[in-house]
Amino acid sequence: MADVPSDAPEHCPGTSSDQAGKTSACQGCPNQNTCASGAVKAPDPAIEEIRLKMTSVKHKILVLSGKGGVGKSTFSAHLSHALASDDSTEVALLDVDICGPSIPKMMGLEGEQVHQSGSGWSPVYVEDNLAVMSIGFLLSSPDDAVIWRGPKKNGMIKQFLRDVDWGEVDYLIVDTPPGTSDEHLSIVQYLSSAGIDGAVIITTPQEVSLQDVRKEIRFCEKVKLPIIGVIENMSGFVCPKCKNTSQIFPPTTGGAQRMCEELNLPLLGRVPLDPRIGKSCDEGKSFLTEVPDSPAAMAYQSIIRKIKDYCSHSSIKGSVTVDLE
């Protein structure tokens, strides 16, 4: 049974929720008896199916941040490009930002559609060794809004993991929306037996962003998701004319560095503001090949080396247990 059966009312809490069959929305739903009996609440069989599917995927990395607009998608895109620059490395990039997918545009794949193959959905390929999946490929126009409540988003994420024909993959990079809600719980839950190497946390230097990022770190602790490290993005801007640095998003509480010291987390690096990053994203190109010698590109490369290093030492076990609801 799907999370939200097609005959369920709009406010269906999802058949695998604790509230299944018990909410006011369930009154009059044809599935109420089954749901209330708890029959569908048993561990979602998809978790096991996903574990099997993921045996061909070596490393899984989540890119997270409590705050929006800090550069999660930009980093996910560039991490994927950088990893795939080695022809022998197979990379998959999965976008689970269901309401605000940026990956198709950033990877230069806007307007692409997924194809159904014998073994499931085929992802869209940027290069032979770089596969991408996003809800953006399932929409008919860039104006299409995905006006979905949580359970439906969860169903989509399950499909992305279970039904996409990823093939042999060295790195699966997962770009996420901001927050600590349905998408985050679902991706962690569905990958719980398959195992996740860890999460990369993105923030910007100011407290308004850090205060949300601390919540995301709490979330990782709660669901026992290891943290690879923190990246401070948009960290200072060097004026192209006079070369002076301005702190546009000032680190009024010590920035990511202080937070990492307090929470005992590695700071992977700082990436400055560079208008050419936004431009590359808008044009669907890799900033790393557009302006390889810029300080921002070098910062990205050094961070990516640390992540590769982490993964080469990590031995993931499918041990994450999630019992939050």
Add this chain to the structure above:
Amino acid sequence: MDTSERGSLDQVKHVVLVLSGKGGVGKSTITTELALAFRHSGRKVGILDVDLCGPSIPRMLRVGKPEVHQCDAGWVPVYADPQQQLALMSIGFLMEDPDEAVVWRGPKKSALIGQFVSDVAWGELDVLLVDTPPGTSDEHLSVLENLRKHKVDGAVLVTTPQAVSTGDVRREITFCKKTDVKILGIVENMSGFVCPHCSECSNIFSKGGGEELAKLTGSVFLGSVPLDPLLTASLEEGRDFLQAFPESSTYTAISDIAKTLLSNLES
């Protein structure tokens, strides 16, 4: 009195949502500055913060974490000023530990939003601004569903200039159309940065995307707000930017937007 009669929004003249498909574009910033601008022009203002996973309003107005009290008519909002002209409600006020993550799935979020809409004793307000999280999901649907019983004047859409952001805002426009929410106008935020050392203007997040989007979709363009480190700093410290920097071009930009919006609402 039954709950519907307690109608906490009965004495609220105008309700405006601040929306954007994209995160970090300045929804909370614009909400805060609009509220301060309206208050400076003598209006009584409320802010309802429905960003449950990332509430920014308490910090941006430096109200800390006061106790939320209960009265006969419901929850008493928190006031940002001694004159009680700026009333706030946010999940930030209800949490013991500010770093605690609200790890809630949709239905639980919807339930709290329902309470926020029906159980806060706003009293008399000229304008209630609703600050939202990014996206088009539970929070948005729930707040609209609950506000429907009253009246929603419409939505202000905030975007930054680059295509990655306007793309998300295009989806938000579709959301507004599908849910019958009037678009009161589009604000382009973080548009251009003037170097404080040499006055060179850098378009860090590109330029003009918001205005273009307004044209493309036949929406009102309310104006653009530059990237201004003094604005970030003011919000970090919960200082009233409009009071502190009345000479800046950012001040002019924000007050013009506020004036246009207010006169459109009150006409």
